[in-house]
Amino acid sequence: SQxxxxxxxxxxxxxxxxxxxxxxxxGTSNPNLYWYRQAAGRGLQLLFYSVGIxxxxxxxxxxxxxSRPQDRQFxxxxxxxxxxxxxxxxCAWRLGGLxxxxxxxxxxxxxxxx
Amino acid sequence: KQEVTQIPAALxxxxxxxxxxxxxxTDSAIYNLQWFRQDPGKGLTSLLLIQSxxxxxxxxxxxxxxxxxxxxxxxxxxxSQPGDSATYLCAVTLxxxxxxxxxxxGTGTLLAVQP
Numbered sequence: 001s002q003x004x005x006x007x008x009x010x011x012x013x014x015x016x017x018x019x020x021x022x023x024x025x026x027g028t029s030n031p032n033l034y035w036y037r038q039a040a041g042r043g044l045q046l047l048f049y050s051v052g053i054x055x056x057x058x059x060x061x062x063x064x065x066x067s068r069p070q071d072r073q074f075x076x077x078x079x080x081x082x083x084x085x086x087x088x089x090x091c092a093w094r095l096g097g098l099x100x101x102x103x104x105x106x107x108x109x110x111x112x113x114x
Numbered sequence: 115k116q117e118v119t120q121i122p123a124a125l126x127x128x129x130x131x132x133x134x135x136x137x138x139x140t141d142s143a144i145y146n147l148q149w150f151r152q153d154p155g156k157g158l159t160s161l162l163l164i165q166s167x168x169x170x171x172x173x174x175x176x177x178x179x180x181x182x183x184x185x186x187x188x189x190x191x192x193x194s195q196p197g198d199s200a201t202y203l204c205a206v207t208l209x210x211x212x213x214x215x216x217x218x219x220g221t222g223t224l225l226a227v228q229p
């Protein structure tokens with residue numbers, strides 16, 4: 001069966017520090033991968049998605065970047081965090097293709113920038 | 115631009131009641147609609163996926179319906195229990211999104227089932 005892992009679960013970082021959040025998927029190959037952010041009292045906003053190794057698309061301009069160094073690994077990064085980067089970050093995967101199978105999410109990372 | 119709306123934003127019911135959560139979307143060109151549950155501070159758990167060609171899906175006490183032409187879906191929860199308390203989110207996948215299969219989310223319904 002497929003599983004998705006996200007870490008760390010919580011993170012408190014000072015403004016201006018770097019960030020690296022990691023997401024890995026097991027039990028499947030060539031998944032579509034996604035990073036979402038959920039700000040307090042707001043819906044889920046799609047930040048990045050990837051349909052293959054090294055292929056990253058950004059949905060909104062921001063202080064963050066994403067990379068996919070391996071087929072089942074998706075990394076969210078920042079060189080210098082801002083207060084506005086605080087939020088709940090969720091990684092998701094689903095198989096690609098035109099019929100859009102079920103999507104699955106990780107347990108999330110709570111990021112607080114202080 | 116696809117917009118997804120969920121009504122009500124919050125709902126409180128006594129244990130044992132049957133209830134309906136609503137989701138509406140503006141662009142009917144979707145592949146499917148998926149319902150999720152989110153417990154406080156946790157990730158999303160998939161509940162039901164309805165393909166655009168289907169009208170409903172059932173899983174235990176949950177039944178989701180889809181009327182693509184009118185841009186509406188409902189999630190019916192039978193005999194609610196305190197353990198059903200959570201935020202419920204619906205999300206659509208656009209048919210014109212190509213292979214990216216991005217999910218567009220509603221803002222959720224916060225459900226509290228009182229014992």
